[in-house]
Amino acid sequence: MSRFLNSRHEKLEAYVPGEQPQNQKYIKLNTNENPFPPAPDVIAAIEEESKRLNLYSDPECNVFLNPFASYLGLQRNQVFAGNGSDEVLAIIFQSLCEERVAFADITYGFYKVYAELYGLNAEIIPLRSDLTIDPTDYYNLNCTIVIANPNAPTGTTLKKEEIRGICENNNSLIVIDEAYIDFTNESVIELLKEYSNLLVVGTFSKSRSLAGARLGYAASNSEIIKDMNKIKFSINPYNVNRMTLAAAAASLKDNDYYEECIKTIVANREYLKEELKKYGFSTLDSKANFIFTKHERVKGQTIYLKLKEKGILVRWFSGERIKDYLRISIGTRDDICKLIEGIKEILEEEI
Ligand SMILES: *Cc1c(COP(=O)(O)O)cnc(C)c1O
16 A cells, blocks of 8 residues: 555545456356356447547537437436446445445445445445345435345346335335346336435446446436536546547447347256256256355355366355355356266265
8 A cells, every 4th residue: 555545545445346367267156257258239339430530529428328228118318328237336326325225135246336436325235145135125215225136246137126125115215236136127217206305327348248238327316316417527528439439329229139149048047057056056047147046055155166287167155154155157158068067076086
């Protein structure tokens, strides 16, 4: 640490992203990326737009946000774009929270980091013993609430009606992080009509194969979006680059392609779950593009390390309640077969 770091950040523990090896050595099942490339038209749109990189990007993000608002059935002033949903969440934590913010003990790791970074007290709500969320735990909390739905790394979901209950039983802001929503049919975007305290966040990183382009969004009522723009225009008005805006706009025209990819991923998820069951794993009921699973005898960390030696990356978390588990992103059928082979070998050595 240099002597110049603001003392407020002395104890800050930064977010630790999943490993991103910059070679092709690994089968990457550790950061919930989509195993399929972006649609061909998206790649063409990026190439075309790259010719205009000498010019700043549109701070209003209109090429993307105009069609995206219609796509979601919302008004143009109800949507916001960010450099990944991580940036969108950062803006929310720094501008739409006051003193305290509530979220689950086991959820997306960035919430805790942002709470610390922006000087908020985290109100930690433990998951039930089966690692699901009890919606009534979030009633009448009197502070901003952030819930990932489906939750990560567990993959379990709250039903639309359960989120409705949370909105009704709070005056404070309810942020629903729908990073994995396209793998389910439980989006609460339509509840925006009914609740003025609801803010939905999402990303093109998972279902739309654009993790490397960095595009996240927020959808809410126009007042909240206006507040978020005030902060964005005070930090980085050109927050989304030209190529990403063009890519995202093009991807909206290619829904059939993404729906096919999603179908394949869901089928692969169920296949992997069934296979793992045969070898003594129990897996939570994930609706996302990953599963959270544990073996009856062999430690999660052991399997993680041995898979890595075999060139397969999955995610392991050291937290007390989840240290027996592995989070495995759903790859292609070929990735999954190699993973199962690797796991079979490891179990033969360990048991
Ligand atoms: C992946 C993920 C994000 C971040 O997505 P980016 O748009 O790539 O920044 C946010 N929330 C959850 C729950 C995620 O899993």
